[in-house]
Amino acid sequence: MNVPDTLRQSVTTLTGIGSRTAANLEKLGITIIQDLLFHLPIRYEDRTRTYPIAKLSAGMSALISGKVEFIDVLPRGRKNLICRINDGTGFIDLRFFHFTAQQHNTLKPGAAISCFGEVRFGYAGLEMVHPEYTVISSPNKAITESHLTPVYPLTEGLNQNVVRKAVKQALAICDDKAQALRDWLPDVVLKQHHYPSLAGAIKTLHAPDATITTEALQNGSVPALKRLAFEELLAHHLSLKLSKHKAKAWQAPLFATDSVATKPFIDALPFKLTEAQLRVMVEITADCTQPHPMMRLVQGDVGSGKTIVAAYAALLALAADYQVAVMAPTELLAEQHYRNFSAWFNDFSTQIVLLTGQVKGNPRKEILLTLENGSAGIIIGTHALFQDEVFFHRLGLIIIDEQHRFGVHQRLALRAKGQQGSIRPHQLVMTATPIPRTLAMLQYSDLDISIIDELPPGRKPVTTSVIPGERRNEVISRINNWIDSKKQAYWVCTLIEESEMLQCEAAEKTAQKLTAALPDVRIALLHGRLKASEKESIMLAFKNHEIDLLVATTVIEVGVDVPNASLMIIENPERLGLSQLHQLRGRVGRGNDDSFCLLMYQSPLSDNARQRLGILRDSNDGFLIAEKDLQLRGPGEVMGTRQTGQVNFRVADLVRDADLLDNIPTIADSLFVDMPEAIVPLIDRWLGHNPDYSEV
Secondary structure (H helix, E strand, O other): OOOOHHHHOEHHHOOOOOHHHHHHHHHOOOOEHHHHHOOOOOEEEOOOOEOOHHHOOOOOEEEEEEEEEEEEEEOOOOOEEEEEEEOOOOEEEEEEOOOOHHHHHHOOOOOEEEEEEEEEEEOOEEEEEOOEEEEEOOHHHOOOOOOOEEEOOOOOOOOHHHHHHHHHHHHHHHHHOOOOOOOOOOHHHHHHHOOOOHHHHHHHHHOOOOOOOHHHHHHOOOHHHHHHHHHHHHHHHHHHHHHHHHHOOOEOOOOOOOHHHHHHHHHOOOOOOOHHHHHHHHHHHHHHOOOOOOEEEEEEOOOOOHHHHHHHHHHHHHHOOOEEEEEOOOHHHHHHHHHHHHHHOOOOOOEEEEEOOOOOHHHHHHHHHHHHHOOEEEEEEOHHHHOOOOOOOOEEEEEEEOHHHOOHHHHHHHHHHHOEOOEOOEEEEEEOOOOOHHHHHHHOOOOEEEEEOOOOOOOOOOEEEEEEHHHHHHHHHHHHHHHHOOOEEEEEOOOOOOOHHHHHHHHHHHHHHHHHHOOOOOEEEEOOOOOHHHHHHHHHHHHOOOOOEEEEOHHHHOOOOOOOEEEEEEEOHHHOOHHHHHHHHOOOOOOOOOOEEEEEEOOOOOHHHHHHHHHHHHOOOHHHHHHHHHHHHOHHHHOOOOOOOOOOOOOOOOOOOHHHHHHHHHHHHHHHHHOHHHHHHHHHHHHOOOOOHHHO
């Protein structure tokens, strides 16, 4: 796609790359010569000068040279070869666990060698383990490089030398053909930001000259790195902008905004809507009266009232005789939505059904029939909604809650179920995880974004304290006083392991210990491995104050609403991200009483963990917390587990390169007007060609 034939040639046309090496390169996404050019180093080694052994310190990697003083094979334990070299300023031991007879003969006393490796503390002082080495004619003839040595990402079966040689050949081809690597950034942009050409930037990053330091490459201040990061961020933004253009080409159901239906619904609510909620409802109404599909993301902090806004959108669909699918990431949240929607739509003649993996046999068949024949107006469920046997009669609106927990394939599957000819359903996406501005620009610029930036009246900020685990008994004794004052509490157990079973076991043990320590307190246990009916009855009992203390895993992170529960203890909070902790904390502070959250950590805390917990203690602003979380942990962690189609950068770093983002929307707009031919090649260069993903 607008890539010259030379760069589209298979890597097998290069010297030294046979079918086996090509197969290994393919695992890294490298199949053609252009892929090699964009397979950039992850770090660099400085072999441009030789270090005196006396100036070495543990942890540094360095090029040294010297004469072999002695060589010895240590027989004890695992056999290893020790070779001591001296350069006149001092000595260092080279240690080899895997060695050959040839090595033993080469590294003989008196031989001059040059070697590169990481320095560490050994038995007899400093040592290098398995350094790269070369026998040289004299210690003064150490082999130095003219530029920093690149270290590339590898996979099993590949080594650095193979990749370095292949990249060198690719760069030579690039040099030979002046126009081989087409520069799609306008000249005015390059001049304005003092960026080098694309070919120049690529060459610099594969082979930085002697004036460029490893520190400059690490902190992103090198213009070549800035230029490529800028182009990559631009390509991501363009792909989403392009998908927004494509979405406009589809038709969508037209929802009439009938106040006869909407006014009684709003009047019947047991609470007053905030100005922010009303504003977002107006935006949704405007979308749904357009002939193309709504693609709107509603962001709002924990407890800001997103679900009622979604219910209002559902009402518009029902009034136009369309079905609504509401997809939630957990059964617990799906059940909560089912209860809320059932209460809000109690006076409306529509059937609401709940479909989760737990619904089996005849009840499942009956629900599937109501979806297919159209008698069910609102369908709430989990991943079960997009399974093969699910068919909708007339799906007009898809609502996805906590959407980043679903993979792209899953969202595509649900949308496909509602597609009829050239008509696609409207999509409303909700998240209580505030999305930092930088991520929103790059991951959601295909969506129109609404922000509910106002909490309902009466919501009080939660007072957060950070305490060490050594004070656990003190916390337990205070729970008695809390419960005596007729209040309820959560005790949240966290684990580093992803295993749900291990999390459940940890929660079970905690519940047993708390039951023994607090005999007069009614304690229940909630975790992800319980049946849906058990979870529902426990939550109902907790809501009805038949339970005083709920011991739970992070399954309660979203959707649980018990106003009388105004104390939360989170064990090992240092194991979770800030946004997730903020979500958990949002389960309290829903009533009229003052609310408290205790973050009970395991000593000693790392500096990073101390900083993160301090941020949470000092702020209740979800957007501020999300920005800090992004800076400390990076985009993959903040948005949850990396999923197919999620932002995954080769060069750009959202924290390091945040300053580049301000200019990107303007330049993207100008490309659509002045250089539309550049858009697809830029996207193809950085993201490959995934038209499906770009439309979700």
